[in-house]
Amino acid sequence: METTTNYIGQPTSRVDGRAKVTGEAKYAAEFHKEGLTYGVVVSSAIAKGKIIQIDTKAALNLPGVLQVFTHENRPGLAWSDKSYQDEDAPPGAPFRPLYDEKILFGQQPIALVVADTFELARYGASLVKVSYETETPVTEVKNRKAEAYTPKEYKSAKPSPRGDAQQGLAESALKMEAEYFHSSEHHNPMEMHATTVMVEEDETLTVYDKTQGVQNSQKYISKIFGLSKDQAHVISPFVGGAFGSGLRPQYQLFLAVMAALELKRSVRVMLTRQQMFSFGHRPATLQQVVLGTNPQGSLQAVVHEGFSETSQFEEYTENLVNWSAMLYKCDNVQLAHKLIKIDAYTPLDMRAPGGVTGMFALECAMDELAYKLNIDPLELRYINYSDIDQSQDHPFSSKELKECYRQGAEKFGWSKRNPQPRSMREGNTLIGYGMATGAWEIKQQKASAKALLMADGKLKVSSATADIGTGTYTIMTQIAAETLGLPLADVTFLLGDSSLPESPLEGGSWTAASVGSAVKAACEGIQEKLIAYIRKLEDSPLAGVHRLEEVTFADGKISLKNNPDRFTTLTEVMQQAGQNFVEASVTTTPELKQKKYSMFTHSAVFVEVRVDEDFGTVQVSRVVSAIAGGRVINPKTARNQILGGIVWGIGMALEEESVMDSNYGRFINHDLAEYHVPVSADIQDLEVIFVEEHDDIVNPLGVKGLGEIGIVGTAAAIANAVYHATGKRVRDLPITLDKLL
Known part of the structure; x- marks a missing residue:
């Protein structure tokens, strides 16, 4: 019989894959x-x-x-x-x-x-x-800092200072100050x-x-x-x-x-496609970062101030600057996030909202600081490594970032880097190495799920969540199949229907943690009911079993843990109990213990770029992204998510830019001919490493979510590699050849 005890953690092909490639899958306009x-x-x-x-x-x-x-x-x-x-x-x-x-x-x-x-x-x-x-519309962000204001509410935690950053800067042996910008970007x-x-x-x-x-x-x-x-x-x-x-x-x-x-x-x-540019986008954002250190490179002060656009009718904020209070050890931090109103639609969350932007500025600033100090950029991150989240004064539920640094650097060959900018080349091609840290906050949301086991052993599990291509259908099927010990082929997961059990929005990298926990709990509810039936069956091979902990669910059977030869099947239990079906509905919420910890996915991104010395064209030739993301449900779809994030990070760094015509107040490159995104020819050698990480705090499954983390840090690592290759620091994304020439 097919072994069904270890679906979680196995690279599993998408259960909806055939429907998608044959056209059986229908989308909203079909x-x-x-x-x-x-x-x-x-x-x-x-x-x-x-x-x-x-x-x-x-x-x-x-x-x-x-x-x-x-x-x-x-x-x-x-x-x-x-x-x-x-x-x-x-x-x-x-x-x-x-x-x-x-x-x-x-x-x-x-x-x-x-x-x-x-x-x-x-x-x-x-x-x-x-x-x-x-x-006349107002569309400019870059030169309107004087009109910026502090919003009353923030989507995430309000930026809060600690210590005295100005005093810390005054006492620093070395200071690094820079301004970073990226224009609007559209989802497409x-x-x-x-x-x-x-x-x-x-x-x-x-x-x-x-x-x-x-x-x-x-x-x-x-x-x-x-x-x-x-x-x-x-x-x-x-x-x-x-x-x-x-x-x-x-x-x-x-x-x-x-x-x-x-x-x-x-x-x-x-x-x-043109109208897809008429609602929501990643907001154009200007950031100022000041870092102060002692001679050994320990941060004495961090000042991070962001200015981003919002519409005239809503106040959109992101978790933009708070990363600078969490990512590195520093006792003096000053943060501010202000808004500038323009005549455009309200910005909208876009993969890793705030994180990919805020950490682009912070990680480029750390790279610039490393060169000023004449310290290896990776070593500077080790020097300022923090074992606690100082912004909340909480320990991390788990943090294998040092192992991300180690494994990523080793796989990439970081030790072969000549630290001198513009020192590595092949003929007319300048070669640069860059790296950056990534992080993304992990949350578990309230979610509900229903499990329905039929007398023929077929299981249906449902929740009103979505699958936007991330593999939700597949990982929920894996979780349900492993929990009840059924073959994958006997499990169906239903989603995307408002009549199904309540689910949070599919976003924020919280779906696996939130809906996955509900699916697991619903299947455990089925387990409890089957054990309750067994207690009443005098002639069952498991007569005398009273607790769930005494048995194992695997291969369609319920077996005694200390004597696997004593077993019955799920279908036999239902037949003997006279049940045509067994169902369980549950709602799961975050556990109180989570409030005592900071919960993040971490990454280390290493990039090699090749820059044509004459034309200024940039090619990302290699990327190694090492991810500490808790328990990985499906390495195949998980790797797929990280690769997608890396590709988008390449687009953010080198190509993506929504150009606003300030006279007419509209995006003029509102199509896929003029809004550039990476294509196959732009993508070379991408490698993903999943660093082993155990976490029993984040949720019952120990998963952290991987939808966002792949893009965070990638653009910064590319920008840092471009500097190493050329000796020219570009702080305005995307890095196009005109900025290098």
Whole structure:
């Protein structure tokens, strides 16, 4: 019989892989129903001002165009700010589509044309004529520090100082001060945002939405349109990438539901690639870092101040500067994170929000400091290594960062580095080595799951979480199969349905910890019920067993631990007990002991770059990323996540840049021809090391989550390698050849 005792920790192929490669997997814009209509969004041509006139007659005169919705004819709905706030909404007044004539940002949706066919709706949208009263938009962040302000609320902990950083700087033997910047970046997942709303015979709605939280989307439309949970069923079985763009309901969801309810017809609305640039993005951010040390390189003071953009109507913050209070040992730390309002849509969480940005500045500053001190950059990190989180005065639940440094450096060959910049070359190619530290905060959220074991031994486990490509389907199947000792093929995990047990948004690297813990607990609930049945069976081979600790679940059997020859099968127990099924529903929450610890995933990233001396072109030729991420459920999908993060880090360092036209207040490179992302030719030798790390504090599974950590530190390591190769320090991302020449 197939051995089923050790699925956790095994490299397992995706259980949904076949569905994805054969086209069986359906995404939000691929569900169909007879009589489906199509909505196309008309976007504003200005970024600030108001609509004077909107002429829809030409579109409405087209046979087959059903309606053109604008602010002038939209239905009366719940228009309060509270109705539009979702689980991920920052403080402020959320954007309300088609609310009035005011234009708040470039490409704002101002009309929806609905027609019998997509082609007709698109043509009709081109016929909508709009005249505006235009105001000059404010779009610049870099030169507006004087207008920056401190928000009342922060998404994570408020930046708090300790000691006296200014005194520490005054007493430092050496100081390093620098300013770092990166412009806005956009998510650009392969699947565009789309919503298909099916109007059922009883006039309830089945809503297929691209989202990282079906229940968040359900709550959002329920509040706005006055619908009960039974009237609005939200489904999202597959997501073609999201990276944070699906955390908040995007405006196509609102528009599709509005049109379906008004027309009493099924409606699909899908955004274009250009419109994908009209909501949310990683905010443009300016950072100032000052470091002071003694002659031996021990940090005496850290000052880290960040300035990032937000919209005129919401206050978006990230955990931007707090890393500088946690990552290294220093008694004097001064932090500040201020916002600058511009006329653009509110920024949105994007893979490792705040962490990838804040640690880019900190890790580049540490590299610059190492050169000033004439100390190896890796050695400087050892000198300032901290065994406790000084920002909270807590020990770490686990921290194998030193082992990340050791294994990563050894695999990379860091010892072969000539410390002198511009000293390593092959002909006209300059070679540079760089490294950086990464960290990401680990959280466990409240989550629910249900397990249903049938008499034939088949198990269904469910939770309303999402799988945005990370492998959630697979690892939850592994957890359930191992807990109950069943073959993987006998286990089905259901997700992406608002009617399933409650789940947090899929993000923050907390899904494995949160939903995984609930899945494990639900399966343990099945175990307890089976043992309860066994207690009542006089002729069972396990008669006399009273506690779960006395038995082992493996290979479809329940065996006595101290005598494996005494066993029964799960199906036999159910048959003898007269049960057609056994089910258990649970809700798990973080344990109180977690509050006494700081919980982080750590990494060490080592990079080799090759820079053409004549042309300034940069190629990342090698990356070694060593990760301490607790227990790894599935090394195959885990490695996949880290590789994806590394590739994105290469894009952040060298390619990705959303260019804003300050006159028109819109992103001018709003497509994949001009918004550059890494392609296969950009990616060379990438190696991932998972450092063994045991942690029984973070959650019952000991997992830490790996979705974010792969990108953190990568851009900084690349920037540091570029300096080592060329002797030129570029502090403004992306590092394009013009900045090197």
